[in-house]
């Protein structure tokens with residue numbers, strides 16, 4: 001949990017603490033009605049006058065915000081590879097999908113417009129995968145990888161959303177129904193651009209790293 005330990009210092013007045021279920025004043029409210037990711041439980045964490053002892057502090061007083069923002073490991077091991085998986089999913093489901101679908105007497109995979117979409121999806125998927133591998137390689141080598149991780153998270157998340165949208169498009173009307181998995185992927189994948197640092201926050205991190213150089 002991040003708490004404002006010194007409100008006057010804005011983000012430099014944020015400190016991280018470890019809270020445990022069952023602590024007085026700390027409760028969880030399950031959230032229902034999500035757009036996607038419905039098979040994963042999400043709860044709102046409610047804190048009312050929770051007393052936290054100093055031994056529960058993580059890191060320095062006032063260092064919580066910067067530590068959280070600068071620790072690229074958070075999303076690197078979750079949302080970046082997930083986004084690559086999600087980008088791959090509509091591609092696998094859509095290429096050439098639905099295989100027996102014909103329009104104007106031809107398999108839809110023969111239409112150049114759809115082939116271009118598939119080519120774009122495959123190209124972005126390769127790029128996303130390589131960016132994730134680069135960030136992971138830097139991490140394994142013990143090199144700084146804040147920028148690489150943010151670039152990978154941003155690109156893989158946005159590419160996965162584009163791939164999911166194209167997957168729905170390639171399916172036509174079927175894509176709008178629950179009959180094919182692309183409908184679910186389209187809803188689930190949006191979380192990649194929001195969770196563990198939104199796309200806007202990744203851009204802030206990338207720009208900050210660029211301006212440091």
Ligand SMILES: Cc1cc2nc3c(=O)[nH]c(=O)nc-3n(C[C@H](O)[C@H](O)[C@H](O)COP(=O)(O)OP(=O)(O)OC[C@H]3O[C@@H](n4cnc5c(N)ncnc54)[C@H](O)[C@@H]3O)c2cc1C
Nearest residue numbers: 034036037041042043191194195196197198199200201204
């Ligand atoms: C299904 C689900 C599961 C989640 N699971 C977890 C979890 O396990 N643990 C956890 O800690 N959190 C979790 N979250 C919360 C998630 O990390 C936040 O929703 C996310 O980080 C965005 O924060 P916010 O909702 O407060 O948006 P806000 O900060 O209110 O942002 C709203 C909009 O403003 C933009 N914005 C905000 N600040 C800036 C800025 N400085 N510059 C430019 N644009 C900005 C954002 O990019 C966004 O577009 C979960 C959320 C969802 C939906």
